[in-house]
Amino acid sequence: MAVNKQQKFAKDFWPYVYRVVATVIITSQLIVLLVIAVILYLFGFYETNLVAFAAILLAEAVLGTVSSVAIYKLVAQPMKDMLAAVIHVSGEPTATTPPNPNDARYEQTGFKDVLQTIYGLASSDSDKHTTILSSATDAPAPITAPVPAVKLAATMLENALNETNCGFVVMNHQRNITFANKAAPLSVDTNGVTSLSLIFNGRETLDAWLEECDKNAVHAEHTWSRIADKLPEEDNRRFFDVIASYDKGAESEVVLSLIDRTHLYEVSEQELDFIAFAAHELRGPITVIRGYLDVLEDELKDVLKDDQIELFHRLTVSANRLSGYINNILNTSRYDRRHLKMHLAETTVNEVYDTIKDDMKLRASAQNRLLAINIPSDLPTIAGDTASLSEVFGNLIDNAIKYSNEGGSIIVSAAQKGDMVEIYVEDHGIGMPTSVIGNLFQKFYRSHRSRETVAGTGIGLYISKAIVESHGGNISVRSEDGRGSTFTVSLPTYTSVADKLKAGDNSNEGLIEHGEGWIKNHSMYRG
Amino acid sequence: MAIKTILMVEDDRFIGEMYVRSLKKSGYTVDWMVDGNDGLIAARNKTYDLILLDVMLPERRGSDILEALRGGTEDLIPHSKVIILTNFEQDDESRMAMEKKADGYLIKAEITPSKLLSVIAQFDQPA
CATH class of the missing domain: 3.30.565.10 (Histidine kinase-like ATPase, C-terminal domain)
Incomplete structure (x- = not known):
């Protein structure tokens, strides 16, 4: 990615395309109108039948413009969607929602695969930076033998994470916990299933947020403050500020950072x-x-x-x-x-x-x-x-x-x-x-x-x-x-x-x- | 059934006097007992149209009084209405049990004497 001195965004490309297309449509319509007008004039319409002359010009102007715009929309939509996907992948600040690959429209046309490829490329790209962590979490994973140096770094990192009193939790797409450090508030039920032990207030729960993300987000982040891990009467109750990052399709789809604020909130x-x-x-x-x-x-x-x-x-x-x-x-x-x-x-x-x-x-x-x-x-x-x-x-x-x-x-x-x-x-x-x-x-x-x-x-x-x-x-x-x-x-x-x-x-x-x-x-x- | 006679069992002197004063002024005949034992004895000795019962009481709690009067096979006060009047935070079961046997359950902090009068007036003209 070329980073220029003059902060430029991929999303700025679209207004440019838009301007060029508008100019081309308007110019070409004007030329066509002019040519038709000349031809009609030469055939004498202007003098003999002024109404027909004007009607033909008007009809051409309207039909020509409408069809040009329609063709432009049709041709440009996939490109626009791709660009939107790229913008989101690149992490630029934007107000638009990324195209959802599971949209019925995309599934019909087969455009879904295109979008998934883009998102896939992006997540494999970011995975490169996190290999150390993920190989640590999937300890028995039968991946190609990890380089010893990486393994060492992984153990070191894991140890380091266990030293801090902030919790870190990683979940996959199925919402199974694939990694959690020592400080993470976890509970194990009678079936031996490990789950997060956090008590959210009201309806704004992590689950609700993740559900929302699955529907219409690719990358997202959310913060909850003052979340307790236990009910008030229980011992060793802790309070966290919870920061959740969501990365659709990534191996570590959900990463939770839990900052222990007990000393602050407990009072x-x-x-x-x-x-x-x-x-x-x-x-x-x-x-x-x-x-x-x-x-x-x-x-x-x-x-x-x-x-x-x-x-x-x-x-x-x-x-x-x-x-x-x-x-x-x-x-x-x-x-x-x-x-x-x-x-x-x-x-x-x-x-x-x-x-x-x-x-x-x-x-x-x-x-x-x-x-x-x-x-x-x-x-x-x-x-x-x-x-x-x-x-x-x-x-x-x-x-x-x-x-x-x-x-x-x-x-x-x-x-x-x-x-x-x-x-x-x-x-x-x-x-x-x-x-x-x-x-x-x-x-x-x-x-x-x-x-x-x-x-x-x-x-x-x-x-x-x-x-x-x-x-x-x-x-x-x-x-x-x-x-x-x-x-x-x-x-x-x-x-x-x-x-x-x-x-x-x-x-x-x-x-x-x-x-x-x-x-x-x-x-x-x-x- | 028009309500005329009222038995009030309430150990807080301020609160007791407040209700007694307002009830008497509205024309009711009121007997006021301060502890639970006296309250139960009064309820057995005389037929009241209405009993106002606190929960936290010396000697005998309001819940015990209610149990003694209506908990057995026979309702010992078939002609009386009972309103529980308390500020005490009870757990679910105890409150449910009392509510079942009483005709009303009011939180003292949430009502005033004039509201109590209007509640009693509602008993006078059952819907």
């Missing part, structure tokens, strides 16, 4: 454990505070002046928010222990919202926000855990209040989308840049900006996502920096999941299956 885990314990202790006093406020406000309502009532509202709002945060902490600790259980029952968005209606109204008015609720009453019923979902709505509205300005409006609406009911919480506040959105639902995540200006724990959205996904739903956000954000919660309609629910006993983990949004394993009572 906050311990803090959370402690906070969960403390949060539970806080429930007693918060019960009393909210209760007495309720009693007092009722008993004093005839003697209090308006501004005093406002002060009472502020007390109530603050106590309710405190109670919400405590619930977030308790639920997060349950979820992380795989102990969060949903009691799904037939309900409506309105019924769920009704349970927090007064509280939200008070919160918005106490903080000078306009809260508009626009939930149609004819929406289909959903399968929901009322208490958990109301916490999700509360969190989203609380955020909307927090990240909007005095006097700003917050709109809560809902609509049916196929088998889902979508709930939208829209604010016109400070919004956020796209770079923030990807991390928004991570535990403890606070954007740099909000860390300095807005109070918060960074678990509200994390637990909201967990709760929504445990319902088989989805949570997402659209935001524009400076213009506001819209959070969307979509939940399956009751009818679309009723069969699954009835198959279980309404609180059984069996009913919540994996795939298509159902999450297993989160089973426990709230409360």
Whole structure:
């Protein structure tokens, strides 16, 4: 590969081809038009039949251009695909997806083999650099006798890898582990099969990512942070940042680098454990505070002046928010222990919202926000855990209040989308840049900006996502920096999941299956 | 069945007084017991329309009281409703067992006296 001084990319070749072809088509059409015009003129069409003269020229111009472009497309497509494949193989930065050899179109035409050859060439090329490693992993492999020097280097490298406390795992196309160093978190089941022991959060698992890669990637890389290898109660729990590299068709198709971050993450885990314990202790006093406020406000309502009532509202709002945060902490600790259980029952968005209606109204008015609720009453019923979902709505509205300005409006609406009911919480506040959105639902995540200006724990959205996904739903956000954000919660309609629910006993983990949004394993009572 | 008489078994003085005050103000007759033994004796000696039962109690736990009243072959309080009222985090089985025998299960931190009143009002007009 010729590397020039003036950074050039293979992908820059295509615009060049495109320009040349466009020029040639336009020029050739102009020449043809000119020739026809001259001939027609000589035969006297111009004078005797001007309409025919013009019609013939126009027809030729249109047909000529269309057919040229069509032929160009047909001829150029394979070249374009090949170029795209080469671009990906070369590792240039690009936004395009590489052509997938398994595309039905390619299989029909036989172009599949061409693409596979390109990808094959690329992976055998990169294998040259990694022979040392792979010969180490396939120790008994009957390949041609390895050169002693290489073998020595392999052993040395293997020893070296075993010295580090970072894990390295190599998997082949069948997802069997072909190499793992000492520090890699592995577990062996009763059948003697070795597998990775990593607990991913929610749906963004390694398996899901690899499945996605198999479908539409050639080279890909992904990073997960804060992934534990064991459940919270277990001994010697470690935390990793996991970096996965995927190289389609290569002998070492998946390479995982696991950076041990236990010392960093464990501290906050311990803090959370402690906070969960403390949060539970806080429930007693918060019960009393909210209760007495309720009693007092009722008993004093005839003697209090308006501004005093406002002060009472502020007390109530603050106590309710405190109670919400405590619930977030308790639920997060349950979820992380795989102990969060949903009691799904037939309900409506309105019924769920009704349970927090007064509280939200008070919160918005106490903080000078306009809260508009626009939930149609004819929406289909959903399968929901009322208490958990109301916490999700509360969190989203609380955020909307927090990240909007005095006097700003917050709109809560809902609509049916196929088998889902979508709930939208829209604010016109400070919004956020796209770079923030990807991390928004991570535990403890606070954007740099909000860390300095807005109070918060960074678990509200994390637990909201967990709760929504445990319902088989989805949570997402659209935001524009400076213009506001819209959070969307979509939940399956009751009818679309009723069969699954009835198959279980309404609180059984069996009913919540994996795939298509159902999450297993989160089973426990709230409360 | 209209609810008029209520037995409350609750060891926290603040929480107990809070509910008793709000319930009395709404016109209910309320007896309040602080420990589990007294609670069980009161429930056996008098017929209440509703029993509000805490779980963590001195002398005898709420779950034991419920077991004693409704766990045997015979329901000893056929004319009473029972609502469990607790902040205690129970494991699955114990909670399930209590829920089966009770008519309601509420988390104290999640309700206020006025919400409790509306729950009781729902018993008054069964759907």
